Amino acid sequence: MPTYAYILVSLALFFIGTSGVLLRRNVLIVLMSVELQLAAGTLALLAFSRALGDQKGHVFAVFVIALAAAEAAVGLAIVVSVFRTRRTANLDEVNVLKG
Amino acid sequence: MNLAAHTTTLAETIAFAILSAGVLAGGLMTITRRNPVSAVMSLVLTFAALAGLFATLSAHFLAVLQILVYAGAIMVLFVFVVMMVNREETTPIARLGLVVRAAGVLAAGTVFYRVAWLVARERAMPLLAATAPPPVVGFGTVSSVGALLFSDFLFPFEAISLLLLVAVVGGVMLTRHLRENRSSRIP
Numbered sequence: 001m002p003t004y005a006y007i008l009v010s011l012a013l014f015f016i017g018t019s020g021v022l023l024r025r026n027v028l029i030v031l032m033s034v035e036l037q038l039a040a041g042t043l044a045l046l047a048f049s050r051a052l053g054d055q056k057g058h059v060f061a062v063f064v065i066a067l068a069a070a071e072a073a074v075g076l077a078i079v080v081s082v083f084r085t086r087r088t089a090n091l092d093e094v095n096v097l098k099g
Numbered sequence: 100m101n102l103a104a105h106t107t108t109l110a111e112t113i114a115f116a117i118l119s120a121g122v123l124a125g126g127l128m129t130i131t132r133r134n135p136v137s138a139v140m141s142l143v144l145t146f147a148a149l150a151g152l153f154a155t156l157s158a159h160f161l162a163v164l165q166i167l168v169y170a171g172a173i174m175v176l177f178v179f180v181v182m183m184v185n186r187e188e189t190t191p192i193a194r195l196g197l198v199v200r201a202a203g204v205l206a207a208g209t210v211f212y213r214v215a216w217l218v219a220r221e222r223a224m225p226l227l228a229a230t231a232p233p234p235v236v237g238f239g240t241v242s243s244v245g246a247l248l249f250s251d252f253l254f255p256f257e258a259i260s261l262l263l264l265v266a267v268v269g270g271v272m273l274t275r276h277l278r279e280n281r282s283s284r285i286p
Contacts, residue, residue: 001115004227009119015211020130022203050156070266076180077270
């Protein structure tokens with residue numbers, strides 16, 4: 001398939017992720033939407049990597065995936081510790097930094 | 100793995116259509132499901148289809164990695180946390196501040212529409228139009244990406260492993276610290 005088809009899919013996925021971050025109030029689903037955004041970025045990296053015949057894009061995609069794993073780990077740890085003190089997973093109700 | 104085909108074959112088009120439909124449907128389901136468990140399962144569908152798309156781009160190593168890390172590790176993390184924080188949303192899209200959020204989505208949508216329009220308009224340019232020529236043999240395999248990772252990108256690779264270590268330690272600290280405080284406060 002031509003590269004632009006992949007780029008359009010990547011754009012659409014990134015837009016879905018952005019909408020999720022903006023619209024949803026459940027922390028978990030917001031985190032999943034961030035994962036969607038990162039995955040859309042990976043897809044664009046790989047599409048251009050294939051178009052240019054250069055494998056450096058693959059290396060950066062590996063880094064993006066590692067980054068997504070780290071982000072999920074820390075993000076979910078924060079969700080758990082916030083839930084312990086506040087008993088909520090709603091972003092609108094978590095509005096102070098104090099524990 | 101069509102290392103020889105220059106033009107897009109029908110089979111490739113069909114595979115691309117099915118996989119990208121899976122990606123987009125999974126993504127939409129992820130952000131619309133009310134129950135977080137169904138959202139996680141939709142996320143897994145999205146990432147599985149995305150791994151298929153990676154495979155059509157001759158990125159075999161990344162396709163495998165995507166399944167291992169996302170459908171394996173991250174999905175398990177999410178499911179565990181959903182089990183701990185199991186509250187179904189009563190209002191999936193809160194009324195509070197809905198106007199502002201809708202404006203945000205509208206603005207984001209405009210930006211993405213413009214970019215997509217630009218990509219569609221410029222699709223004749225060589226970089227975007229080309230169904231890429233068959234890559235060199237071994238493109239995107241574990242050995243060739245790994246060789247690059249351990250030669251030109253050795254320092255970033257070590258840095259990313261440090262990042263993962265920090266994330267693991269940070270995750271443990273974040274969840275453990277509060278529990279100790281809590282248990283000491285109870286008596």
